[in-house]
Amino acid sequence: MFEVVGLNAGYEFRHKFVHAVRNVSFKVEEQDFFGIAGESGCGKTTLMFASLALLKKPGKVISGRVLLDGTDLLSLRASELKQVRWKKISLVTQSSMNSLNPVMKIKDQMADVLIRNHGFSKKDAYELVKEKLKLVGIAPERMENYPHQLSGGMRQRVVIAMALLLSPRVVFMDEPATALDVVVQRSILQQIEDLREREHFSIVFITHDISLLFELATKIAIMYAGEFVEVGKAKTVYSEPMHPYTKGLIEALPSISRDLDRYKSIPGRPIDLALKIEGCPFRERCSFAFERCRVEKPELRFINGRWVACHLY
């Protein structure tokens, strides 16, 4: 349904190229909840922008395809892309504070895409806005408000309602609850999950909060230095992590039942994506590294029902 094939993207400057997304491929099935986790600077946001055909200068897609129902978004003309956007693929952005235009009423910034791009009359557009607001549990009268009159949680719900306006096939979510406090976060995520089941759309969920994904996602991809190092079912990745990076991340997760002194962090820092990486990008931080990791780059291979890029297997 939605598929990214061999995507390479990054940022081009005069003398160097920051290769932020390295040969990434993944497939999202109908009504999938696909989670992508990685630390800051691992390329996950670049991957999202490239997948949405939104990467702008100095960002650049070098190679790869983004297939939505068989059409490559990256090769569409602007006018064709305009028809696909929001109708088939939409987005929920990170911060609930800045996701809404402060000088437009909720109804107007929700309805503009309907009226301008998808041939809705003003009346029909506002009807749909009301309906979608109800869907996320916001009173329809609120559509007359300006964003600053809503709480952070309500704003994020509005952004979710906006993303669902045209019942898209895929919704990208970039840390949709990070800016909110944990209680509101919880209820928003629960709501997203309920909506996905009811409205039948797929989610590509991007976050640095891996514990969230283990709870919510059906499939999970662990991203390190621009590449996927492990992709598999969320439950099995959590119970039996294979890649040393995934293991490290899971060991670093706080848990109510574990003693505080048993948390482990991963030593070192992520590699500079502007450099040419030889061997395994994780080898310098990896306690299992051996000679082969230095000379040969591990490819993503299908082992025991999941994809993993490590010479240990």
Add this chain to the structure above:
Amino acid sequence: MKYILNRLFFFVITLFFALTLNFVIPRLMPGDPAERLLMRFGPNIDDRAIEAMRIALGLDKEKDLFTQYVEYLKNTFTGNFGISYLHYPVPVKQVLASSLPWTLGLVGTSTIISFILGTLLGVYAGWRRDRKIGSGILIFSLCLRSIAYFWLAMLFLYVFGYRLGWFPLANAYSTKENLYGIKFVLSVIYHAVLPSMTLIVASLGNWILTMRNNMISVLAEDYIILAEAKGLDEGYIMLRYAARNAILPSITAFGISLGFVVSGALLTEIVYSYPGVGYQLYRAVLSQDFPLIQAIFFFVSLSVLLANLVMDFLYAFLDPRVRG
């Protein structure tokens, strides 16, 4: 409504303070205006003449400071600003009436044109910041900002006025013949071209840079990314989402500039011998013409406060967050 009342209240309070300062400051200065005025007629002045002059100027010592203050307030509001020393015995009111309209017309129009033009260019430069056109506008505005504008005024006057003879060298309208109606208006516009060009060029760079910077910071906001992900047209995103938010800080700066229109554009008025307030104020300061200085200061503070008041209201209209 509460917001409007609040703003009006602050307007009245600040105006009152400005008026009081305007009353106090000249009285703190050393010297006797009556003596100074009569000095111009020679070294031997009769004491009675000085006394008479003091009464004429409203400075007789019989009155205590408070009475003077009350009279000053009354006079200010009835438009009685006294008699100019410099243009003695012409009343200040008349001096201002002959210079204020010229300044308002010239500097006001130039400020508005410059703001609109600069803001539009700034919006485009910000929107296209990574293209050649964007950098082009940026370099252009930096160059404009680096030009000393009195030098530009002289250059324009020399090239277009003197050398090429396309535009007049001085005055606000033709003094060679008596013109009426539309011909007079055309003559005024014709005389205003060079000075207003100078003023526009002098401030255009700033408007462009301010707006460009505002645009760039707004363009990094998530709602711009969402608007793009929605597939909305570029022009619509640029104006409705980006510029609409980016213009808010510029509006404040515009309000302040509009307020200072009344104080004139001193150097431009001098170079083009334009009969505006700036030139008048300059001469008034040189000849210690306190009533005239006081009246000009009054109008400057009044207009700055009025412009701010208007901008506050406009702001409430433009930014729903201010309405509360």
